[in-house]
Amino acid sequence: MFTTTFTFLPGDYDEAFHALDARIAQAARALPGYIGEESWDSATTGQVCNVYYWRDWASVQALMALPEHREAKALQARWLKGYQVVIAEVLRHHGDGRLAHPLGQTGG
Known part of the structure; x- marks a missing residue:
């Protein structure tokens, strides 16, 4: 599994x-x-x-290939005061069952 984390400082929408x-x-x-x-x-x-959260690397690549993604990247300075993207592979995850999460409660 992979994550794409988009952190930004909002500007004028x-x-x-x-x-x-x-x-x-x-x-x-x-x-x-x-x-x-x-x-x-x-x-x-x-x-x-x-x-x-993404099942595999091919899914992340499909996201990056979306025309909408490329358009937003080209126009981001119009609406944002800065951004950072981090793509990471999920090696393991776990939880105690009390917090809902996209990856579920238990993992590798």
């Missing part, structure tokens, strides 16, 4: 941002290797973090 954001989310969730996602905001820094 407009109608075009919201429309593109919705198209990206719909296209990403429709990819066969999509597992789930989670997101949070930092009260300290104002940054937003979105983590997407």
